[in-house]
Amino acid sequence: MSDHAAHPATSVVALGRPPKTPGEALNAPITLTSTYVGSRSPEPEDRVYARFSNPSWEPLEEAIAALEGSDLAAISYASGMATVAAAFSLVPVGGVAVVPGASYNGTIGLARELQADGLFALREVDPTNLEETIATFEGADLVWLESPTNPLLDVLDLPTLITAAKSAGAFVVVDNTFSTPLRQRPLELGADLVVHSATKFIAGHSDVLLGISVAADPKVRDRLLGKRALQGSIAGPFEAWLTLRGLRTLAVRLDRAEASAGELAARLESRPEVSRVRYPGLPGDPGHQLAVAQLDGFGAMVSIELAGGAEAAERFVEALRVFTPATSLGGVESLAERRRRLPSEPKAVPESLVRLSIGIEHVEDLWADLEAALTASGGA
Ligand SMILES: *Cc1c(COP(=O)(O)O)cnc(C)c1O
Numbered sequence: 001m002s003d004h005a006a007h008p009a010t011s012v013v014a015l016g017r018p019p020k021t022p023g024e025a026l027n028a029p030i031t032l033t034s035t036y037v038g039s040r041s042p043e044p045e046d047r048v049y050a051r052f053s054n055p056s057w058e059p060l061e062e063a064i065a066a067l068e069g070s071d072l073a074a075i076s077y078a079s080g081m082a083t084v085a086a087a088f089s090l091v092p093v094g095g096v097a098v099v100p101g102a103s104y105n106g107t108i109g110l111a112r113e114l115q116a117d118g119l120f121a122l123r124e125v126d127p128t129n130l131e132e133t134i135a136t137f138e139g140a141d142l143v144w145l146e147s148p149t150n151p152l153l154d155v156l157d158l159p160t161l162i163t164a165a166k167s168a169g170a171f172v173v174v175d176n177t178f179s180t181p182l183r184q185r186p187l188e189l190g191a192d193l194v195v196h197s198a199t200k201f202i203a204g205h206s207d208v209l210l211g212i213s214v215a216a217d218p219k220v221r222d223r224l225l226g227k228r229a230l231q232g233s234i235a236g237p238f239e240a241w242l243t244l245r246g247l248r249t250l251a252v253r254l255d256r257a258e259a260s261a262g263e264l265a266a267r268l269e270s271r272p273e274v275s276r277v278r279y280p281g282l283p284g285d286p287g288h289q290l291a292v293a294q295l296d297g298f299g300a301m302v303s304i305e306l307a308g309g310a311e312a313a314e315r316f317v318e319a320l321r322v323f324t325p326a327t328s329l330g331g332v333e334s335l336a337e338r339r340r341r342l343p344s345e346p347k348a349v350p351e352s353l354v355r356l357s358i359g360i361e362h363v364e365d366l367w368a369d370l371e372a373a374l375t376a377s378g379g380a
Contacts, residue, residue: 011063064212
């Protein structure tokens, strides 16, 4: 595809469009139907029922695949978690899954549930400890990696971990939600499956839930397509359209939010109320060297720890006026959340940690808001 060679900022605008035909629409339509007109002897490519296929998914699926550097179309789902669940369903019953204990809380929560149900044995790891993690790959069917991690913003040594997992015979999944294909393409490093919560940066406007995965092997893709049709975890046609609409501006949104995140992270380091800033773009961050080597940008997520503990963190979040106190991330609007307010959050996440999703507002308005809220967080 010629778009493939273009800069990502051009690709996100150009991919997934109908052929340029005079008098025809610029954008792909939304197909609202549950079924297709049938025939006595359908051809294999004929559409039959809209749980099996919908033309509304395809422009998005082609675009995400091309951005991830794959010729195989992506697979869209009802949510990021439907995508995660589909990936776990590839583990044979009685098999072994290696999953970082500080993965996104839904991912580790589902893995623990599947282990409790007796579907597979779960090995929880700290993937920043390379040696210990690689030792768990022996006999594993699936290795789950997420980088940078949500919300600790650890950067994993993906080339080393993927190579070790592959040579142990495991199927490797990388959750690329935080980086997006514009900053990191795990298939190029040998991953078998990339998963996204497109709800976040890809759709980008906090108005849609959608997940999407890209498989390296056509046989894996076929299995996932078959499972999606039977499990019914499909994306809605309007949601797929909204996600593609959001993708059009991903490059400019990300550039802007990332520039602000870098600036704010550096300024936050100088505040006495903040005991630690986690941002891979900071030269002192433990993940900085890996981030420089692996990522095309440090992203728009910043996590801070408040010196005053959980109470100060809550006061800080409540005092914010431009940032909205809310879970989720990757939208045009800045959000802040003390993650441990949720009982489902892994214990590896400090009580005083506030995750900031930097949006596209003016950086000085964001800084003024953070400064005022930090000052307020010290009060009674
Ligand atoms: C939000 C998120 C998910 C789950 O996606 P949903 O669209 O909310 O179902 C998975 N992984 C990561 C890293 C996320 O941030």
